[in-house]
Amino acid sequence: NAGVTQTPKFQVLKTGQSMTLQCAQDMNHEYMSWYRQDPGMGLRLIHYSVGAGITDQGEVPNGYNVSRSTTEDFPLRLLSAAPSQTSVYFCASSRLPRLGPSRDTQYFGPGTRLTVL
Amino acid sequence: AQSVTQLGSHVSVSEGALVLLRCNYSSSVPPYLFWYVQYPNQGLQLLLKYTSAATLVKGINGFEAEFKKSETSFHLTKPSAHMSDAAEYFCAVSDRSLRANDMRFGAGTRLTVKP
Numbered sequence: 001n002a003g004v005t006q007t008p009k010f011q012v013l014k015t016g017q018s019m020t021l022q023c024a025q026d027m028n029h030e031y032m033s034w035y036r037q038d039p040g041m042g043l044r045l046i047h048y049s050v051g052a053g054i055t056d057q058g059e060v061p062n063g064y065n066v067s068r069s070t071t072e073d074f075p076l077r078l079l080s081a082a083p084s085q086t087s088v089y090f091c092a093s094s095r096l097p098r099l100g101p102s103r104d105t106q107y108f109g110p111g112t113r114l115t116v117l
Numbered sequence: 118a119q120s121v122t123q124l125g126s127h128v129s130v131s132e133g134a135l136v137l138l139r140c141n142y143s144s145s146v147p148p149y150l151f152w153y154v155q156y157p158n159q160g161l162q163l164l165l166k167y168t169s170a171a172t173l174v175k176g177i178n179g180f181e182a183e184f185k186k187s188e189t190s191f192h193l194t195k196p197s198a199h200m201s202d203a204a205e206y207f208c209a210v211s212d213r214s215l216r217a218n219d220m221r222f223g224a225g226t227r228l229t230v231k232p
Contacts, residue, residue: 004160033218035222040126040224040225041224042207042222042223042224042225043161043207043222044222045218045220048218056218058218090160090161105163105166106161106163106220108153108160108161108162109160110158110159110160111158111159111160
């Protein structure tokens with residue numbers, strides 16, 4: 001299994017440009033999510049999906065769109081990039097929570113380092 | 118809503134010394150707790166998780182953490198640091214609901230290991 005893959009690894013945009021960050025997983029996980037990582041702030045949830053055709057907002061959704069047409073893919077779109085969106089972006093996937101004394105592991109991709117000038 | 122606080126954004130230890138990374142949580146219900154490690158230019162990798170079985174949880178690479186309800190803590194320890202332990206460590210918390218989006222991460226602690 002490749003796990004969670006993300007492309008590109010690095011990207012530089014100018015303010016106002018748009019782009020799509022790609023994320024794919026081959027573990028048949030229902031749950032997929034996007035986080036951004038900023039110094040001193042840990043990871044913050046942008047958007048998430050509990051299955052194909054179902055998406056919802058996380059803590060910091062403004063400026064980002066997502067879609068989930070297949071179980072495997074969960075792209076993140078920046079509609080009009082702003083310098084405040086300079087960050088490292090991580091995609092993650094897991095099985096959905098189930099009843100019982102456990103919680104499945106989230107698997108993270110290697111990240112996309114985005115700079116907006 | 119649940120949250121975690123990691124005490125100390127940077128911790129430096131000598132090789133062979135004890136590693137102690139602190140995490141305190143806030144949750145209105147019994148939580149699940151996690152420690153993740155991030156090596157340079159990589160994604161996060163699960164070290165260990167507490168899900169209500171034994172309060173002392175053993176993870177990979179010799180790390181362990183103890184859930185202390187009275188202190189609302191879940192500190193990460195390793196008896197003897199190795200150079201390869203240098204990384205950033207994140208504590209995370211989620212509640213026991215069936216909502217998938219409830220995990221909250223701390224700000225992270227960067228561990229430096231000196232030779």
